[in-house]
Amino acid sequence: MTDKYEKQILNSLLDKYEKSKSFMGGNKVNQSFAVSVDKLFSKYGDHSNFEVFQGVNEGIEVLARKGLISAKFDRAKVCSKVVLKIDKIDAAYLYLGRAPKKDINQEVINVLDRFAGKNQILDSFRKEQIKRIGENKSVQFFGGDLKEFENILLAVESLLKVESETYARDFSVKAFSDSKQFEKLKNKVVSLLYEYGDFPEKDQVLESLNIVKNPTYVNVKGAGAILISGQKIDLGVLYGDIGISSSILEDIEKIDITGSRVMTIENLTSFHTACDEDTFFIYLGGFHNMIRREFIKKIYRQNSDKEYCHFGDIDAGGFYILNHLKKETNVDFKPFKMDLDTLKKYQDSSKKLTDSDRKRLKDLMGKGFDEVIEHMLAHDCKLEQEAVDFR
DNA sequence: TGGATTTGCTGGATATGGGA
DNA sequence: TCCCATATCCAGCAAATCCA
Numbered sequence: 001m002t003d004k005y006e007k008q009i010l011n012s013l014l015d016k017y018e019k020s021k022s023f024m025g026g027n028k029v030n031q032s033f034a035v036s037v038d039k040l041f042s043k044y045g046d047h048s049n050f051e052v053f054q055g056v057n058e059g060i061e062v063l064a065r066k067g068l069i070s071a072k073f074d075r076a077k078v079c080s081k082v083v084l085k086i087d088k089i090d091a092a093y094l095y096l097g098r099a100p101k102k103d104i105n106q107e108v109i110n111v112l113d114r115f116a117g118k119n120q121i122l123d124s125f126r127k128e129q130i131k132r133i134g135e136n137k138s139v140q141f142f143g144g145d146l147k148e149f150e151n152i153l154l155a156v157e158s159l160l161k162v163e164s165e166t167y168a169r170d171f172s173v174k175a176f177s178d179s180k181q182f183e184k185l186k187n188k189v190v191s192l193l194y195e196y197g198d199f200p201e202k203d204q205v206l207e208s209l210n211i212v213k214n215p216t217y218v219n220v221k222g223a224g225a226i227l228i229s230g231q232k233i234d235l236g237v238l239y240g241d242i243g244i245s246s247s248i249l250e251d252i253e254k255i256d257i258t259g260s261r262v263m264t265i266e267n268l269t270s271f272h273t274a275c276d277e278d279t280f281f282i283y284l285g286g287f288h289n290m291i292r293r294e295f296i297k298k299i300y301r302q303n304s305d306k307e308y309c310h311f312g313d314i315d316a317g318g319f320y321i322l323n324h325l326k327k328e329t330n331v332d333f334k335p336f337k338m339d340l341d342t343l344k345k346y347q348d349s350s351k352k353l354t355d356s357d358r359k360r361l362k363d364l365m366g367k368g369f370d371e372v373i374e375h376m377l378a379h380d381c382k383l384e385q386e387a388v389d390f391r
Numbered sequence: 392t393g394g395a396t397t398t399g400c401t402g403g404a405t406a407t408g409g410g411a
Numbered sequence: 412t413c414c415c416a417t418a419t420c421c422a423g424c425a426a427a428t429c430c431a
Contacts, residue, residue: 029430031428032428137420184428
């Protein structure tokens with residue numbers, strides 16, 4: 001049974017070893033691992049605190065007798081530093097009852113391997129973490145709890161299989177047989193998906209994967225008519241919009257676009273203010289998941305001769321949403337008022353870029369918006385679509 | 392002893408979690 | 412939702428260590 005001073009000394013030496021090049025086998029010189037006793041125990045040199053002095057010395061002597069460390073004392077019985085015996089590292093782990101980092105790394109790799117080939121996100125994540133382990137860096141989203149780590153990967157695997165809008169609690173029950181388990185992992189799961197997946201905004205990741213808090217709606221208005229369960233609704237004769245619950249989106253049999261153009265709008269206020277007799281407007285509710293994409297595809301299949309465009313913010317998020325929409329629906333949406341002329345016209349209403357905006361804009365270079373992005377970066381500006389007059 | 396190697400420290404950026 | 416404290420990561424530089 002080790003006492004607290006022995007534990008602290010040995011753990012500190014092993015920590016140092018595990019962070020070293022010797023641990024990785026990449027060392028070019030033979031290293032020794034030592035810690036200063038003063039630094040480890042701030043009260044060791046405090047003469048008024050004899051208990052600590054004596055306790056630490058006893059701990060050092062026990063470890064030295066067992067051959068796990070070497071230490072030298074001066075005439076006053078003060079030890080300046082302790083050194084780990086390299087050839088006794090295994091015994092040191094055993095004495096502490098501490099799992100060697102190599103074993104933990106292997107267990108993490110085993111967990112990662114169990115999710116190999118499940119989906120592209122998990123494969124990218126697995127590849128990156130194995131690379132990080134090889135470089136002796138920490139494994140992302142692993143805080144020492146293997147079960148939690150496995151559950152995070154399981155959540156990612158399960159989330160990508162959700163095909164219909166599902167409440168987070170119901171998803172948690174289905175994936176973990178526990179309605180609260182997903183809530184505990186949610187932040188890490190979302191961070192992993194956002195970093196390794198392809199999502200416009202972090203706060204839209206779950207909705208994009210069909211996990212919702214409440215039933216969601218797609219708002220439509222303008223030049224078109226829809227047929228749901230045998231009932232025809234002619235939107236062209238209505239003054240405003242209607243919201244179609246996602247649960248009945250799949251029941252729509254026919255969408256007949258009577259105008260020449262179909263336009264998706266990013267923000268709700270702009271959707272409400274937009275007005276044109278020749279356009280069918282769609283507000284996707286801030287995100288587009290599989291059900292919404294199927295809705296768009298259905299419209300396109302039945303009305304492929306129309307013009308398709310997207311009206312959004314002139315910022316990284318807006319460009320990203322448009323590209324994502326095009327990619328996921330295979331419909332060639334054209335940007336509407338998301339160009340350099342519009343930005344210049346409303347320059348007075350523009351806002352300054354954040355560091356994150358700059359980074360994301362640079363990532364978007366070469367993806368169809370170079371001219372406007374160059375201007376945004378050069379003039380430190382972005383524009384929300386609410387500032388843009390639709391006409 | 393001096394050059395090469397490796398670690399430690401620091402500050403800045405970013406993420407996270409808790410409380411108001 | 413915002414603010415604040417804390418944790419984590421990273422890069423750059425200084426210091427410590429190793430060894431020919």
